[in-house]
Amino acid sequence: xxxxxxxxxxxxxxxxxxxxxxxxxxxxxxxxxxxxxxxxxxxxxxxxxxxxxxxxxxxxxxxxxxxxxxxxxxxxxxxxxxxxxxxxxxxxxxxxxxxxxxxxxxxxxxxxxxxxxxxxxxxxxxxxxxxxxxxxxxxxxxxxxxxxxxxxxxxxxxxxxxxxxxxxxxxxxxxxxxxxxxxxxxxxxxxxxxxxxxxxxxxxxxxxxxxxxxxxxxxxxxxxxxxxxxxxxxxxxxxxxxxxxxxxxxxxxxxxxxxxxxxxxxxxxxxxxxxxxxxxxxxxxxxxxxxxxxxxxxxxxxxxx
Amino acid sequence: xxxxxxxxxxxxxxxxxxxxxxxxxxxxxxxxxxxxxxxxxxxxxxxxxxxxxxxxxxxxxxxxxxxxxxxxxxxxxxxxxxxxxxxxxxxxxxxxxxxxxxxxxxxxxxxxxxxxxxxxxxxxxxxxxxxxxxxxxxxxxxxxxxxxxxxxxxxxxxxxxxxxxxxxxxxxxxxxxxxxxxxxxxxxxxxxxxxxxxx
Numbered sequence: 001x002x003x004x005x006x007x008x009x010x011x012x013x014x015x016x017x018x019x020x021x022x023x024x025x026x027x028x029x030x031x032x033x034x035x036x037x038x039x040x041x042x043x044x045x046x047x048x049x050x051x052x053x054x055x056x057x058x059x060x061x062x063x064x065x066x067x068x069x070x071x072x073x074x075x076x077x078x079x080x081x082x083x084x085x086x087x088x089x090x091x092x093x094x095x096x097x098x099x100x101x102x103x104x105x106x107x108x109x110x111x112x113x114x115x116x117x118x119x120x121x122x123x124x125x126x127x128x129x130x131x132x133x134x135x136x137x138x139x140x141x142x143x144x145x146x147x148x149x150x151x152x153x154x155x156x157x158x159x160x161x162x163x164x165x166x167x168x169x170x171x172x173x174x175x176x177x178x179x180x181x182x183x184x185x186x187x188x189x190x191x192x193x194x195x196x197x198x199x200x201x202x203x204x205x206x207x208x209x210x211x212x213x214x215x216x217x218x219x220x221x222x223x224x225x226x227x228x229x230x231x232x233x234x235x236x237x238x239x240x241x242x243x244x245x246x247x248x249x250x251x252x253x254x255x256x257x258x259x260x261x262x263x264x265x266x267x268x269x270x271x272x273x274x275x276x277x278x279x280x281x282x283x284x285x286x287x288x289x290x291x292x293x294x295x296x297x298x299x300x301x302x303x304x305x
Numbered sequence: 306x307x308x309x310x311x312x313x314x315x316x317x318x319x320x321x322x323x324x325x326x327x328x329x330x331x332x333x334x335x336x337x338x339x340x341x342x343x344x345x346x347x348x349x350x351x352x353x354x355x356x357x358x359x360x361x362x363x364x365x366x367x368x369x370x371x372x373x374x375x376x377x378x379x380x381x382x383x384x385x386x387x388x389x390x391x392x393x394x395x396x397x398x399x400x401x402x403x404x405x406x407x408x409x410x411x412x413x414x415x416x417x418x419x420x421x422x423x424x425x426x427x428x429x430x431x432x433x434x435x436x437x438x439x440x441x442x443x444x445x446x447x448x449x450x451x452x453x454x455x456x457x458x459x460x461x462x463x464x465x466x467x468x469x470x471x472x473x474x475x476x477x478x479x480x481x482x483x484x485x486x487x488x489x490x491x492x493x494x495x496x497x498x499x500x501x502x503x504x
Contacts, residue, residue, distance in 0.1 A: 018429055021429070022424075022427045022428070022429065022448070022450065023424070023427075025427075025448060025450050025486070025489055026424055026427065026450050026451065028319045028322065028354075028489070029318055029319050029354050029355050029356070029387070029388075029450055029451075030318075030355075030356070031317070031318060031319060031320075031321070031355075032315065032316065032317040032318060032320070032355070033317045033318070033355070033356060033359055048358060049362075051317075051358070051359045051362045051363060052359070053317055053355070053356040053359050054356070084423075088358060088399055088404075088418060088419060089356050089358060089359075090356075090423070090424065090451065091423075107425070110422070110423045110425055111423075111424075112423050112424040112451070113424065135425055136424070136425065137424055262366075265359070265362075265363070266363065266366065266367065269315075269316040269317060269338060269363055269367070270338050270339055270367070273338075273339065276339070
């Protein structure tokens with residue numbers, strides 16, 4: 001047994017590489033879809049009926065976490081179980097950065113994906129969870145290629161931008177996605193003998209960087225998250241290279257959640273068709289009010305680098 | 306003969322993976338995202354893995370359902386994997402109850418959604434190839450991701466791949482359905498079988 005209570009082979013005794021491949025493959029199945037934050041079984045059903053490809057079960061959505069302040073923790077397992085019972089799509093849940101015991105709890109209740117998330121209060125300001133020790137799948141936030149590859153080295157099977165959660169301001173997600181795409185292009189264009197120095201600068205394992213160099217891709221699926229509130233926001237992120245989107249506070253903090261959720265799903269599937277995105281943007285009611293990301297005190301995106 | 310033109314449903318899911326396999330087999334591919342796409346000419350159709358609830362909803366709401374169902378009913382060769390199998394199956398159940406997913410219902414099989422449980426129940430295996438596939442002595446690498454299970458098959462359904470004696474990939478006429486994901490492995494025999502169905 002190791003310090004975090006997991007065995008060398010992971011909980012179910014399946015080889016770690018096989019589990020990681022299966023977990024990366026589930027993320028592939030989510031591509032082109034919208035993952036929605038929900039806080040009740042009723043919201044989960046609304047999200048599923050609107051076309052969510054997965055839901056994130058939370059006690060409070062990020063906007064309310066930000067408003068409430070204090071320490072924000074993993075949700076009550078009974079809430080997550082009720083949401084699991086309410087829908088047939090995958091159910092994700094968040095644990096605190098570095099809080100491997102919360103992650104063990106989520107794995108124990110058969111969660112489909114664990115989000116080791118900067119939206120909750122970090123439990124460890126040095127170490128992330130050693131995710132490769134788990135059978136469960138993990139998604140982690142990243143602002144750039146270096147953060148993404150460090151999370152992948154730790155066993156993350158999916159990456160998302162960090163955005164600035166709960167603000168309804170898409171600027172950070174745009175920044176992170178642009179940074180990621182620029183660095184992917186740069187690494188792909190490097191000479192072989194330049195990879196050693198690049199790995200050092202990015203503070204990432206050389207073998208992962210070499211794989212990025214060879215494929216020109218991030219190795220795992222990369223979604224946009226943070227501040228996406230409208231069909232045009234979703235289209236923007238998809239055009240910038242996101243493979244799907246998370247919508248947090250943007251749906252259930254808006255005037256007509258079911259309608260807005262369905263419109264964002266269709267806009268994500270047809271992000272290149274501006275006429276359709278225009279039609280989908282009509283009459284959605286009030287969008288989330290939002291907070292300008294420059295005006296806030298608590299910067300969540302800097303948690304866990 | 307010119308390259309076969311294969312339409313891949315691309316409203317959600319792992320459609321790019323199918324396109325890569327098909328292009329590797331010399332096909333031209335294009336994505337079905339809305340009605341105008343579904344009205345273009347094509348020689349075969351692929352329904353990829355993903356979430357069947359999302360795909361079925363968008364097929365209806367983006368007005369592709371009727372033209373695609375007509376094409377399948379008129380003998381268009383079609384391959385459905387995982388969610389795609391659910392869209393093709395005549396009888397879809399969840400925990401034994403009828404599923405709300407409204408698919409094409411053209412393939413005479415019954416399937417149970419999420420039959421192996423949640424993601425922790427996802428697994429890899431090696432399946433047995435049957436007479437309908439070439440090199441049948443070679444095992445078929447199988448990936449099951451929150452997969453459905455084929456629980457019964459009607460008349461005229463041929464088993465292409467089985468696992469522990471149970472069908473996981475079947476063909477009926479011009480339709481092929483698999484519970485697993487051939488697009489995630491290097492074994493292209495199922496895609497090749499689809500292309501053989503093109504007259």
